[in-house]
Amino acid sequence: MSAQPAFRTLSLGAGVQSTTLFFLAAEGRIPRPDVAIFADTGWEPAAVYAHLDRIEREIAQPAGIPILRVTVGDIRADALDPAHKFVSMPTFTIGPCQVCIPRGTLGSVFNLTAEIDGKEYTDYTGVCPRCKGRGTQHGMGQRQCTPEYKIRPIKKKVRELLGYPHPMSIPADVHAEQQVGFSRDELGRVKDSGLRYLRSVFPLLSLEGAADGRQGWTRADCRRYLKAHGWESTPRSACVGCPFRGNREWREMRDERPAEWADAVAFDHALRAIPRADGIREYLHASRVPLDEAPIGRVTSHEWKSRQTDIFGQIADAELELGNPDGCGPWACRSGAAA
Known part of the structure; x- marks a missing residue:
C-alpha cells in the first residue's frame, strides 16, 4: 500500500459528528477531503435531507468539496418485500x-x-x-441496515473513484483515505473499514480543545462547536421507522411531524401483513404492540429510579424513553450496542 492515498473522502452521515468534521475540513483544521459521500437509505426524515442540503449549500459548495449521494435502494420498500433476501431492519419480534x-x-x-x-x-x-x-419468544431482527444501505454503496463508489469498479482487482498499492466522525466517547465503535483499498482515519480523536482538557473531542464538544456556528439544530440521522427510537422521539414525531408518524405507523402494520412461515411477528416498538397503540407516554425520572428491572425485559427505562443520542453512521449504527 502506498504512503499517499489516491484521494481522501469524508464519510458523511449528516449527524452531529460528521457535520462537525465537514466544518473542520472547510476551515482547514483537518486535512481537506476531495469528496464527501452520503449513503441514502431512501427513508431519512425530511429534516435530515434538509440538513444535508444546507451542508451542501453553506459549507460544501463554498469550500469546493462535492457531496456524492449514493444508494442501493429504498429500505422501507425492501423491508416489506417478501422476496428480499434478509431482514433489513432490527425490528422487535415475537416468535412461536x-x-x-x-x-x-x-x-x-x-x-x-x-x-x-x-x-x-x-x-x-x-x-x-x-x-x-x-x-412467547422475544427477539430482534438482524441489524443489516448499516452494511447493506450504508457501507455497500460507499464501497461501490470508492472503487469507481479509484478506477477499479467491481469485479476489477485493485492493486495493492492503491487506496483511498476515509475520514470517519467517531468521537472520544465512542471508542468502542472505532475500527478500520476492513478493506485494503479504504483506510479509515478518525480526526476527532486527535483534536485539542475539548471541554475537559483531554485530547480528542466528545459528542458534547461537537455539539458545542456546531452551536457556536449556528448549527445547533443538527438532526439525528436515522430512518423514519428506525426501531431504536426512544419514546420521546416517537412522541415528537407523532406531535410535530404527523406525516412521518403516519408513515411509520403504516409501515409497522404492514410488517405483520407479510406472510411468514416461521410465525414471527415484527414491531417497531419494544413493547411489541402496534406502534399506534404502544405506551410512548412520558416516563419520569422518579419512575426510572423506582423500577428494579428493565422494561419488557430488554431495554432499560432511560434508554426506552430517550433512545440513543445519534443515529445511523455510515460505518457503525450508533443505536444499541456496538455491532
Missing part, C-alpha cells in the same frame, strides 16, 4: 412458543398431543392452547 414450533406458524391448525401445564391436549385444533396465538 415451544408448543407452536412443531407446526411452525401461529394460528395454524394443530393435530398433535401435548401436555401443557399439567393438562393433556389431544389432537387439538385452532390456535396454540398455551400462548393463544400470541407467541
